Amino acid sequence: MIRFAALYDAIDASTGTQAKTDALAEYFANAPAADAAWAVAFLTGRRPKRLVRAPDLRTWAAELANIPDWLFEESYAQVGDLAETIALLIPENTAQSARATDISLAEWVEQRLLPLRTLAPAEQRTQLFEAWNTLRGTARFVYNKLLTGAFRVGVSDGLVVRALARTSGVEADVIAHRLMGHWEPSAEWFETLVSSATSDADWSRPYPFFLAYPLEAAPETLGAPGAWQIEYKWDGIRAQLIVRRGKVFLWSRGEELLNGRFPEVEAALALLPDGTVLDGELLAWQDARPMPFTALQRRLNRKTVGKKLLSDVPVHLVAYDCLELEGRDIRTEPMRERRKALEHVHEQLIARHAERSATPLTVSLSPLINVASWDDVSERRSEARAQEAEGLMLKRADSPYGVGRKAGEWWKWKVSPLSVDAVLVYAQAGHGRRSGLYTDYTFAVWLDNTLVPFAKAYSGLTDAEIREVDRFVRANTKEKFGPVRTVEPRLVFELAFEGIQESTRHKSGLAVRFPRIARWRRDKVATDADSLETVRAMLRAQRNET
Amino acid sequence: MLLRLTDRGLWCEAADIYIDPWAPVDRAVVTHAHADHLRWGHRHYLVSEAGLGVSRHRLGAQADRVSAVAYGETTTINGVRISLHPAGHILGSAQIRVEYKGEVWVVSGDYKTDADTTCAPWEPVRCHTFITESTFGLPIYRWPAQQQVFDEINHWWRENANAGRASLLYGYALGKAQRLLSGLDPSIGPILTHGAVETMTSIYRDAGVAMPPTTYATVDQRDPAWSRAMVVAPPSVDGSTWVRRFGKHAAAFASGWMQVRGARRRRGVDRGFTLSDHVDWPQLLSAISATGAERVWVTHGFTGPVVRWLQEHGYEASAIATRFEGERDDAAVDEAESTESETGGATS
Ligand SMILES: [Zn+2]
Numbered sequence: 001m002i003r004f005a006a007l008y009d010a011i012d013a014s015t016g017t018q019a020k021t022d023a024l025a026e027y028f029a030n031a032p033a034a035d036a037a038w039a040v041a042f043l044t045g046r047r048p049k050r051l052v053r054a055p056d057l058r059t060w061a062a063e064l065a066n067i068p069d070w071l072f073e074e075s076y077a078q079v080g081d082l083a084e085t086i087a088l089l090i091p092e093n094t095a096q097s098a099r100a101t102d103i104s105l106a107e108w109v110e111q112r113l114l115p116l117r118t119l120a121p122a123e124q125r126t127q128l129f130e131a132w133n134t135l136r137g138t139a140r141f142v143y144n145k146l147l148t149g150a151f152r153v154g155v156s157d158g159l160v161v162r163a164l165a166r167t168s169g170v171e172a173d174v175i176a177h178r179l180m181g182h183w184e185p186s187a188e189w190f191e192t193l194v195s196s197a198t199s200d201a202d203w204s205r206p207y208p209f210f211l212a213y214p215l216e217a218a219p220e221t222l223g224a225p226g227a228w229q230i231e232y233k234w235d236g237i238r239a240q241l242i243v244r245r246g247k248v249f250l251w252s253r254g255e256e257l258l259n260g261r262f263p264e265v266e267a268a269l270a271l272l273p274d275g276t277v278l279d280g281e282l283l284a285w286q287d288a289r290p291m292p293f294t295a296l297q298r299r300l301n302r303k304t305v306g307k308k309l310l311s312d313v314p315v316h317l318v319a320y321d322c323l324e325l326e327g328r329d330i331r332t333e334p335m336r337e338r339r340k341a342l343e344h345v346h347e348q349l350i351a352r353h354a355e356r357s358a359t360p361l362t363v364s365l366s367p368l369i370n371v372a373s374w375d376d377v378s379e380r381r382s383e384a385r386a387q388e389a390e391g392l393m394l395k396r397a398d399s400p401y402g403v404g405r406k407a408g409e410w411w412k413w414k415v416s417p418l419s420v421d422a423v424l425v426y427a428q429a430g431h432g433r434r435s436g437l438y439t440d441y442t443f444a445v446w447l448d449n450t451l452v453p454f455a456k457a458y459s460g461l462t463d464a465e466i467r468e469v470d471r472f473v474r475a476n477t478k479e480k481f482g483p484v485r486t487v488e489p490r491l492v493f494e495l496a497f498e499g500i501q502e503s504t505r506h507k508s509g510l511a512v513r514f515p516r517i518a519r520w521r522r523d524k525v526a527t528d529a530d531s532l533e534t535v536r537a538m539l540r541a542q543r544n545e546t
Numbered sequence: 547m548l549l550r551l552t553d554r555g556l557w558c559e560a561a562d563i564y565i566d567p568w569a570p571v572d573r574a575v576v577t578h579a580h581a582d583h584l585r586w587g588h589r590h591y592l593v594s595e596a597g598l599g600v601s602r603h604r605l606g607a608q609a610d611r612v613s614a615v616a617y618g619e620t621t622t623i624n625g626v627r628i629s630l631h632p633a634g635h636i637l638g639s640a641q642i643r644v645e646y647k648g649e650v651w652v653v654s655g656d657y658k659t660d661a662d663t664t665c666a667p668w669e670p671v672r673c674h675t676f677i678t679e680s681t682f683g684l685p686i687y688r689w690p691a692q693q694q695v696f697d698e699i700n701h702w703w704r705e706n707a708n709a710g711r712a713s714l715l716y717g718y719a720l721g722k723a724q725r726l727l728s729g730l731d732p733s734i735g736p737i738l739t740h741g742a743v744e745t746m747t748s749i750y751r752d753a754g755v756a757m758p759p760t761t762y763a764t765v766d767q768r769d770p771a772w773s774r775a776m777v778v779a780p781p782s783v784d785g786s787t788w789v790r791r792f793g794k795h796a797a798a799f800a801s802g803w804m805q806v807r808g809a810r811r812r813r814g815v816d817r818g819f820t821l822s823d824h825v826d827w828p829q830l831l832s833a834i835s836a837t838g839a840e841r842v843w844v845t846h847g848f849t850g851p852v853v854r855w856l857q858e859h860g861y862e863a864s865a866i867a868t869r870f871e872g873e874r875d876d877a878a879v880d881e882a883e884s885t886e887s888e889t890g891g892a893t894s
């Protein structure tokens with residue numbers, strides 16, 4: 001555990017990717033395989049869910065720290081992070097921690113952490129006291145983070161892959177592929193992960209997704225439009241579909257197996273020949289066009305789907321790319337060739353489907369946008385929202401299907417966001433980097449003479465502005481409800497967002513997508529803010545865009 | 547009440563003296579030379595002998611208004627016995643003891659009770675009423691041993707030096723900087739200082755405090771040896787043109803606030819070292835108990851929680867609103883310090 005805590009500190013203390021990769025590589029080279037396996041799991045976001053109820057944690061921590069509950073809450077309010085508050089509050093029992101020998105990360109996780117879930121509260125309490133008394137410093141903090149299901153560290157999956165590749169000598173792409181899908185962390189698994197033998201990778205496993213960078217420069221800087229494959233950027237769930245050995249696997253970008261959730265799509269995909277892998281987007285679909293993202297959301301958290309939901313919100317796969325054809329990995333072939341393969345596969349699918357079914361096929365090709373000039377492209381982008389798309393994708397026609405993000409190959413060019421001037425009405429303290437500061441805001445717009453809350457936003461201000469707003473919040477609090485403060489409605493901010501939808505769950509009757517603070521309008525007072533009617537007009541305009 | 551809170555500061559009516567007043571008065575008794583306690587414009591100042599040098603420097607043109615008494619020596623005004631006792635905060639920092647007709651009050655000023663070779667250690671003074679600061683008055687604040695922090699700093703410095711980059715260590719120019727200097731291992735490389743730090747350090751040397759050799763890093767010098775250097779500077783220089791002369795470097799901030807990760811990240815430096823010249827939670831509680839006071843007034847910091855805790859433990863406790871600032875971690879203080887560093891002052 002001490003070694004893993006030291007790795008955490010090293011990553012936390014360094015800002016450069018080089019120093020982080022060095023620390024990771026050193027850890028993987030020296031840690032026992034079982035520890036390294038758990039480390040890979042935690043560093044790539046496969047953390048266990050909360051193991052102990054938060055109210056119990058608070059009570060027991062206050063008890064061991066010998067402080068009243070109110071003082072625990074005061075401390076938590078200052079720190080902003082439960083795991084850290086507990087780590088700081090309990091005095092270090094130096095005698096006991098000096099006697100304790102270091103226990104490996106794997107033993108901590110397998111013998112002491114994961115079993116907590118099934119223990120009775122009294123047993124949990126005993127185990128926690130033992131752990132808190134033996135662990136110190138960062139090790140105690142990391143333990144608490146795992147306990148609360150909130151372990152996070154500032155490294156990307158790409159860095160972990162790079163460090164594993166460096167330690168093992170295995171190519172980064174191979175490591176990345178081996179890390180996809182489902183696996184159980186164990187010493188054996190880690191040995192396979194870094195093994196130079198070309199093992200037959202688990203055949204259900206998806207390829208790493210290739211991602212696009214946002215386009216910030218003018219499109220003219222990309223050369224001739226003819227060198228690019230241009231498509232809509234659909235607003236659904238990116239998915240990879242695998243047909244191997246007579247089985248279909250549908251994976252989300254979050255590497256979650258989606259099988260069983262979209263039966264209408266799976267049934268169609270089952271008609272594809274063995275050895276086919278496609279990349280595409282799952283969309284709620286009606287009358288041969290996508291429905292808004294909120295419709296798809298109704299399907300997302302359902303493991304099984306009822307008849308009514310199936311007919312209310314039918315789902316469709318729009319295919320972007322073909323990664324494997326007739327059992328052959330074709331990711332290194334150029335985009336234009338893979339598109340041909342995709343069209344070929346789709347034709348076969350249409351034919352097979354027509355033989356068996358009279359219902360419409362639930363798989364289609366992402367249409368290509370043919371244009372003569374960048375002006376045309378720009379024009380099509382401005383209409384994207386009317387297609388329920390977020391913007392355009394620009395893929396270099398000779399680009400391979402890479403791993404992760406690579407500049408210059410694929411760009412996403414989103415529609416310019418909508419914006420509204422709104423008044424800050426509620427504030428809540430943030431967590432993590434922003435802990436202890438009021439950073440989570442709710443904004444309101446006018447409806448007659450009252451302010452109606454309509455959006456929450458967390459990002460978009462500079463650190464200096466955040467501190468300033470924090471001081472404003474503390475000095476201008478009208479009421480407190482738990483962690484939320486109602487503030488004097490005085491500050492006006494320009495909020496940017498990607499789209500508006502009607503919503504019955506929101507007081508304003510509207511829901512906005514990806515709201516963020518574009519800038520602080522110090523030049524405006526509350527009465528200058530926009531009205532709900534303005535926002536409704538935007539919604540209407542968005543619908544009528546053609 | 548022997549002492550009362552007025553809009554000029556804490557006032558002892560019987561002797562007509564103010565303690566750390568923030569508006570101009572005739573006679574001020576001052577705990578220490580940080581800007582929120584020692585202010586310009588009073589007619590007469592009384593400070594500790596050990597603090598005479600830094601106080602005079604801070605007051606500049608008004609330096610001749612300052613007189614000093616040794617720690618423990620009693621001055622009597624109108625039957626009120628006044629004496630100054632070490633507070634362990636910075637060089638010359640004092641607690642002010644006021645006694646009248648058998649009733650004793652002590653004003654802590656800023657203080658800490660742990661190790662520091664750059665000033666006289668805090669002494670408990672028995673009293674009926676104790677007025678204490680509460681900058682770090684929450685149980686999440688527990689300082690690691692000073693030597694452990696110095697070891698971490700020297701280790702960090704050595705690693706930077708071996709990698710060929712300078713180490714910039716930020717701490718307030720008066721007090722924190724000298725305490726940091728006292729813990730550095732000069733065998734690792736040269737020690738450079740910012741002007742504001744150098745001025746204060748030379749006053750510490752004049753007062754007989756042992757300091758490692760330092761070089762004032764002036765604008766027109768530049769030296770290849772600087773890649774192994776430790777540079778001690780006030781936090782206000784972070785991100786300014788002043789640091790550019792050191793080329794490739796790593797930066798760290800030394801403060802009690804660095805105990806909490808969120809505060810460390812907001813600072814935007816590579817490292818944070820937990821080192822404070824204020825009492826932490828355990829020190830605060832044992833100091834209060836050591837005074838034997840029954841009544842405690844709590845000022846700058848976490849007054850709410852400290853007052854409530856004391857009340858629950860049988861003290862007659864209340865919060866008083868002063869203009870003292872404690873150890874702040876936001877930009878406003880840095881700005882205040884950078885303007886003051888022209889005249890060599892500091893807020894802490
Ligand atoms: Zn102070």
Ligand SMILES: [Zn+2]
Binds near residue numbers: 578635656
């Ligand atoms: Zn001070």
